[in-house]
Amino acid sequence: MSEAMDPENLREALTYYDSWLAFNQRYQRIPGIQVAVYAGGGIAFSGAYGLADVENAVPLTEQHLFRIASHSKTFTATAVFQLVERGRLRLDDKAEQHVTEIVGTPLGERTIRELLAHAGGVTRDGLEADWWQLATSFPDRDQLLEVLRHETSAVIAENDRFKYSNIGYGLLGLVVEAAAGTSYNAYVQTAIVDKLGLSGLGPELDPDRLDEYAAGYSALTYADTRVPIEHVDTHALASATGFFGNARDLVAYFSAHLPGDDRLLSDRSKREMRHPLWTTSEDGKARYGLGLSVTKVGDRDVFGHGGGYPGHATRTLVDGERRLVVSALTNAIDGQPSQLAEAVLKLIDLAESKDRGESEGLERFAGRYANLWGVADIALLGGRLYVLDPAGGDPAAEPTPLEADGDELRVAGGSGYGSYGETYRFTFGPAGRVESVRGSSGLLSHPLDRFTLPDRVTVT
Known part of the structure; x- marks a missing residue:
C-alpha cells in the first residue's frame, strides 16, 4: 500500500x-x-x-x-x-x-x-x-x-x-x-x-x-x-x-x-x-x-x-x-x-x-554557518528548524530543534551538551541576509561562503 x-x-x-x-x-x-x-x-x-x-x-x-x-x-x-x-x-x-x-x-x-x-x-x-x-x-x-x-x-x-x-x-x-x-x-x-x-x-x-x-x-x-x-x-x-x-x-x-x-x-x-x-x-x-x-x-x-x-x-x-x-x-x-x-x-x-509546523518566516534563518570549530547547518524540514551537522555522514542524526522568537532561535531539545534553552542570535543585513549568528557556546559564526581564517589564528 x-x-x-x-x-x-x-x-x-x-x-x-x-x-x-x-x-x-x-x-x-x-x-x-x-x-x-x-x-x-x-x-x-x-x-x-x-x-x-x-x-x-x-x-x-x-x-x-x-x-x-x-x-x-x-x-x-x-x-x-x-x-x-x-x-x-x-x-x-x-x-x-x-x-x-x-x-x-x-x-x-x-x-x-x-x-x-x-x-x-x-x-x-x-x-x-x-x-x-x-x-x-x-x-x-x-x-x-x-x-x-x-x-x-x-x-x-x-x-x-x-x-x-x-x-x-x-x-x-x-x-x-x-x-x-x-x-x-x-x-x-x-x-x-x-x-x-x-x-x-x-x-x-x-x-x-x-x-x-x-x-x-x-x-x-x-x-x-x-x-x-x-x-x-x-x-x-x-x-x-x-x-x-x-x-x-x-x-x-x-x-x-x-x-x-x-x-x-x-x-x-x-x-x-x-x-x-x-x-x-x-x-x-x-x-x-x-x-x-x-x-x-x-x-x-x-x-x-x-x-x-x-x-x-x-x-x-x-x-x-x-x-x-x-x-x-x-x-x-x-x-x-x-x-x-x-x-x-x-x-x-x-x-x-512530527505534524507539520508553521514555516512562514523561518526560511530567513536557514543556512550553513562556520566558526573555528566547524560548520553547522540550520535547516527547515517539516516546517520546523533544526541544527544539523553536515559533516557527520548522517545529516539527520541527533537533530537539535529550534523555536523562533523574533530574530532569535531558542534551543528547544536535543542533548544537554547542545546549549538547551539558550539562543541563536542573528544579525541581518539591510537586504535581510544573515550577516552573523552567535549561537551554541556563545561563539560567533558567519555564513560559510563569507567565512575566512587568517594566516595564523592568534589573540586579537
Missing part, C-alpha cells in the same frame, strides 16, 4: 539535500557526485556536483554517464524473470540445461534460483581476477567457461550460506543468452532499456560515447592524490558488472520495479525478486533476495543495489511504500554512495516525524 508524502515536506527535504550534497562533495574530496530522486510519479530532484574530469576541469553534469557495476545484476535478474514469465526458463532449472559447456561440472548443477540469490557457493571472481585492477582484461566467453569448469570454482555447497559471486552472475548471463537466442547485451538493451525509452543506460561500455563518461579515479586511502582509471569493456561479465548509466535514468528504471508497474515484470515476479532470502550483515538489517539487496534505513525496508567499478562507486535505494527512488553515483573508488543515498530518506523521515 502506497504512503503519500506531504509535498512541502518533500520540497524542504530536497532543498536541504541539494545543499548537503554540494557540501559533502567538497568535504569528502570526491571528484564528482551525481544524484537523482524519483518521487510523485517523476524525477523530483536531479543534481551534479564537482568534476567529471579533474585534469581538464570538466564540470560534472546530470547527463554524464557512470559505470554502475553491480547494478547490472538487477538487470540480469529482471531478464531472467522476464524469460521465466515467457516460459523460456524456470527458476529451478539447472544451469547446465541452458549452458551445455558445463554439463557434468559442479556449477552445472547449480540452479538459476541459487545463482540469483548468491547461494550457489560459487567463487567470487576466480583464482586470479586482476581485471579489477586493469592488470588484465575482463574474461571473454571462453575464459569465463574455463573458470566455471575449474574444480576450485565450486567453493562451498549450494544453499550453505550467502556467498556473493560475480562469476555466478556471469553464468546467468550465459543462461539468458541461451534462453533468449541472442547475446546478453542485445537482450537487455531491447527488452529492458529500450522498452523504457532510456538513452542514459546501457549494458556495456559504448566506445562511441566515451566523451559522455565521467572519468573514474583511485582512492585516497593509499595515496595523497587520485589518479584517473581507464574505462574498459567487461566482456562476459557484463551481466555482473558491465552496465553504465546516469542517475536520472537509473531511478527511472527502478521506478518500473515499484508495485503496480507492469512495463517490465508482473508484481508477482517483483515481489519474488525483493523477498529477502539471506541475511548478509550481523545486525540483520542487510539482506538479499533474487538480484536485489534489501536493507533498513531507519525503520523502513528498502531495496535496490550498489556497484563498485574501478573508479566509480554507486548506490540505488527504493522505498516501495513511499514510491521513492534515489540513486547516488560517484566517480571515485572510495566514494560513499550508500551514505549519500540514505541521507535523503533520513531527511524525509525527519521532515515527517
Whole structure:
C-alpha cells in the first residue's frame, strides 16, 4: 500500500539535500557526485556536483554517464524473470540445461534460483581476477567457461550460506543468452532499456560515447592524490558488472520495479525478486533476495543495489511504500554512495516525524554557518528548524530543534551538551541576509561562503 508524502515536506527535504550534497562533495574530496530522486510519479530532484574530469576541469553534469557495476545484476535478474514469465526458463532449472559447456561440472548443477540469490557457493571472481585492477582484461566467453569448469570454482555447497559471486552472475548471463537466442547485451538493451525509452543506460561500455563518461579515479586511502582509471569493456561479465548509466535514468528504471508497474515484470515476479532470502550483515538489517539487496534505513525496508567499478562507486535505494527512488553515483573508488543515498530518506523521515509546523518566516534563518570549530547547518524540514551537522555522514542524526522568537532561535531539545534553552542570535543585513549568528557556546559564526581564517589564528 502506497504512503503519500506531504509535498512541502518533500520540497524542504530536497532543498536541504541539494545543499548537503554540494557540501559533502567538497568535504569528502570526491571528484564528482551525481544524484537523482524519483518521487510523485517523476524525477523530483536531479543534481551534479564537482568534476567529471579533474585534469581538464570538466564540470560534472546530470547527463554524464557512470559505470554502475553491480547494478547490472538487477538487470540480469529482471531478464531472467522476464524469460521465466515467457516460459523460456524456470527458476529451478539447472544451469547446465541452458549452458551445455558445463554439463557434468559442479556449477552445472547449480540452479538459476541459487545463482540469483548468491547461494550457489560459487567463487567470487576466480583464482586470479586482476581485471579489477586493469592488470588484465575482463574474461571473454571462453575464459569465463574455463573458470566455471575449474574444480576450485565450486567453493562451498549450494544453499550453505550467502556467498556473493560475480562469476555466478556471469553464468546467468550465459543462461539468458541461451534462453533468449541472442547475446546478453542485445537482450537487455531491447527488452529492458529500450522498452523504457532510456538513452542514459546501457549494458556495456559504448566506445562511441566515451566523451559522455565521467572519468573514474583511485582512492585516497593509499595515496595523497587520485589518479584517473581507464574505462574498459567487461566482456562476459557484463551481466555482473558491465552496465553504465546516469542517475536520472537509473531511478527511472527502478521506478518500473515499484508495485503496480507492469512495463517490465508482473508484481508477482517483483515481489519474488525483493523477498529477502539471506541475511548478509550481523545486525540483520542487510539482506538479499533474487538480484536485489534489501536493507533498513531507519525503520523502513528498502531495496535496490550498489556497484563498485574501478573508479566509480554507486548506490540505488527504493522505498516501495513511499514510491521513492534515489540513486547516488560517484566517480571515485572510495566514494560513499550508500551514505549519500540514505541521507535523503533520513531527511524525509525527519521532515515527517512530527505534524507539520508553521514555516512562514523561518526560511530567513536557514543556512550553513562556520566558526573555528566547524560548520553547522540550520535547516527547515517539516516546517520546523533544526541544527544539523553536515559533516557527520548522517545529516539527520541527533537533530537539535529550534523555536523562533523574533530574530532569535531558542534551543528547544536535543542533548544537554547542545546549549538547551539558550539562543541563536542573528544579525541581518539591510537586504535581510544573515550577516552573523552567535549561537551554541556563545561563539560567533558567519555564513560559510563569507567565512575566512587568517594566516595564523592568534589573540586579537
